[in-house]
Structure formats: C-alpha cells, structure tokens
Amino acid sequence: MIVVTGATGNVGRALVSQLVADGHPLRALTRDPSRAALPAGAEAVRADLADTTGLPALFTGATSLFINLSAVGDHTPALLAAAIPAGVRRVVLLSSGAVEDGADENSPIVAHHLAPERAVQASGAQWTLLRPNAFATNSLQWAPQIRSGDVVRGPFAGARTAPIHEADIAAVAARALVDDGHHTAIYRLTGPDILTTAEQIQAIGTALGRELRFDEVPREDVGADLFPHVPPQMLETILDAFAAAVTAETEVTTTVGQVTGRPALTFAHWAADHVADFQRPTA
Numbered sequence: 001m002i003v004v005t006g007a008t009g010n011v012g013r014a015l016v017s018q019l020v021a022d023g024h025p026l027r028a029l030t031r032d033p034s035r036a037a038l039p040a041g042a043e044a045v046r047a048d049l050a051d052t053t054g055l056p057a058l059f060t061g062a063t064s065l066f067i068n069l070s071a072v073g074d075h076t077p078a079l080l081a082a083a084i085p086a087g088v089r090r091v092v093l094l095s096s097g098a099v100e101d102g103a104d105e106n107s108p109i110v111a112h113h114l115a116p117e118r119a120v121q122a123s124g125a126q127w128t129l130l131r132p133n134a135f136a137t138n139s140l141q142w143a144p145q146i147r148s149g150d151v152v153r154g155p156f157a158g159a160r161t162a163p164i165h166e167a168d169i170a171a172v173a174a175r176a177l178v179d180d181g182h183h184t185a186i187y188r189l190t191g192p193d194i195l196t197t198a199e200q201i202q203a204i205g206t207a208l209g210r211e212l213r214f215d216e217v218p219r220e221d222v223g224a225d226l227f228p229h230v231p232p233q234m235l236e237t238i239l240d241a242f243a244a245a246v247t248a249e250t251e252v253t254t255t256v257g258q259v260t261g262r263p264a265l266t267f268a269h270w271a272a273d274h275v276a277d278f279q280r281p282t283a
Contacts, residue, residue: 001062001087002043002177005079006071007044008036011094014170015066016042024178030224042062048060049075055082057108063124064090066202067242069116076116082124092176093117094169097251099131102264108237116201128176130190133162133251136270139200141229146204146278150212152228157198157216159245162190165265165273168256175259179267187255192264197242202268207271208278219243 002019006012007028019026020041029047030036036044047058055078059065065079065088067215073077080091096113101108145152169189170188176182195203196215217226219239224230230238256264 002064006068010166059086126183128182129186136163156242164191
C-alpha cells in the first residue's frame with residue numbers, strides 16, 4: 001500500500017492517477033474525501049495532520065509514503081513518527097530545487113524545505129528526495145489575466161527557467177515509490193527547454209490560439225495582487241529569484257528521462273494540457 005499526501009494537488013493528483021493506472025494499492029490523504037474526485041481505485045481518506053493521535057491509523061498496511069511539503073509542511077516529523085513504526089519502509093519527499101550544495105540555510109525557502117529533508121533522511125526508511133526547479137504550474141498565476149484579456153502584467157519578462165510538467169514530477173515519484181534502486185537518491189528535476197517568462201506566455205497563447213503579450217512591471221511596482229498565491233513574507237524572496245533568473249545560468253537536467261525511460265514533457269505540451277485553465281468563460 002502506498003500512501004500519498006497532497007493527493008488533490010497538481011503533483012499529487014497526477015501521481016495518484018499514474019499509480020492507480022499501474023494497479024498499485026493506494027491510500028490518498030485529503031481534507032475532504034467527498035470532494036476529492038480521485039480516480040476509482042484510490043482509497044480517499046480524511047486526514048487531519050494536526051491530530052497526531054489519528055496519524056498511525058492512516059498507515060495501516062502501508063509500506064511506502066509520498067510526502068508533498070506543500071501539503072504537509074511542518075507536520076513532516078509527526079507524519080514520519082507515525083508512518084515508520086506502522087511499517088512504512090520507503091519515503092519519497094517532494095522538496096525544492098532551492099535546496100542545493102552551498103545554499104543559504106537562512107533563506108526562508110531553503111529553510112522551509114531543508115528541515116523536512118533532514119527528518120526524512122534520519123527516519124530510518126529508504127528515502128528519495130525530489131528537488132524540482134520551476135514548476136510549469138507556476139504559470140497558472142497568470143490565468144486570471146489571460147482569461148480576461150490578451151496582455152499579462154508581471155515582473156522580469158526575461159527571467160529564464162526550464163519549467164517542469166507536474167506529470168513528470170509524478171512519474172519520477174512513482175518510480176522511486178515502486179522500484180528498488182532509488183534509496184539515497186537526490187533527483188534534481190527540470191523541464192527540457194529554457195524559456196523566458198514572456199516566452200511562456202507566448203506558448204500559452206499558441207495553445208489557446210491567441211496572441212498574448214507580456215507587459216513587464218518594474219519590481220518596485222509589484223504588489224501582492226500579482227502574486228496572490230505567495231505568502232506576503234515570501235514575496236521579496238520570490239522576486240529575488242526572478243531577478244537572478246534573468247542573468248543566471250539556467251539548470252537543465254535529464255533526470256526525468258533517466259528515471260522514467262521517456263523524455264521530459266515540453267512546456268508547450270503542458271500548455272496544451274492546461275488550455276481549460278486559461279480559457280475565457282463562456283456566456
């Protein structure tokens with residue numbers, strides 16, 4: 001039995017779908033199973049991670065665990081304390097590419113991911129760390145603007161990343177959860193192509209059959225309204241990362257292909273998969 005946290009998120013839902021399609025017994029943890037809309041074959045279970053007394057029951061019969069830090073966060077140690085005694089022997093953690101050799105441990109983003117990484121490594125289970133860089137789904141932040149017009153406003157049009165499709169992150173996670181040979185592996189994950197922010201907007205426009213334009217906003221004029229999904233205390237850190245991405249060398253890895261046996265999906269593929277998220281509402 002594989003337990004998946006964050007099962008209704010972008011990566012979690014893709015992972016659940018892949019594992020179920022491959023016939024693996026799966027327990028999907030979610031706040032509200034009645035609204036999870038997960039594929040048949042997934043056992044959707046309500047999980048309140050703050051209720052430590054109820055955690056051991058979530059792992060009855062489980063041997064593997066996927067931890068998505070965006071869903072679990074500070075509850076990682078408690079989750080591990082319940083999972084390992086219950087019989088979980090393999091843990092795959094979705095961390096962040098911000099964690100790397102020489103990274104500033106005082107950085108809020110690094111610190112947020114590094115502590116759970118260390119907890120997983122010290123858990124006694126076989127462990128694998130996934131460190132993706134830019135998620136292609138970050139472009140969903142522009143969806144409200146694209147649905148309402150053909151001009152997208154934001155900072156750093158020239159910021160360069162290699163966005164990764166959530167299905168590729170899920171595919172690597174699936175292999176690490178199911179196959180032997182991934183213990184102590186730290187996988188840095190990216191998409192196959194380097195694009196600027198403006199080029200990503202153009203690619204979304206192509207998928208929609210529209211001509212979209214990116215209108216660069218000076219950093220000093222950027223407010224929380226452009227990044228409503230980012231905690232206010234993290235906004236400056238995010239903007240620093242965007243600024244650095246304009247001139248820094250962009251990392252591109254071949255890890256997806258090496259682990260899964262197929263090439264990583266392009267951003268154009270991702271945009272085509274997400275057309276519905278950007279379409280204008282019909283009257």
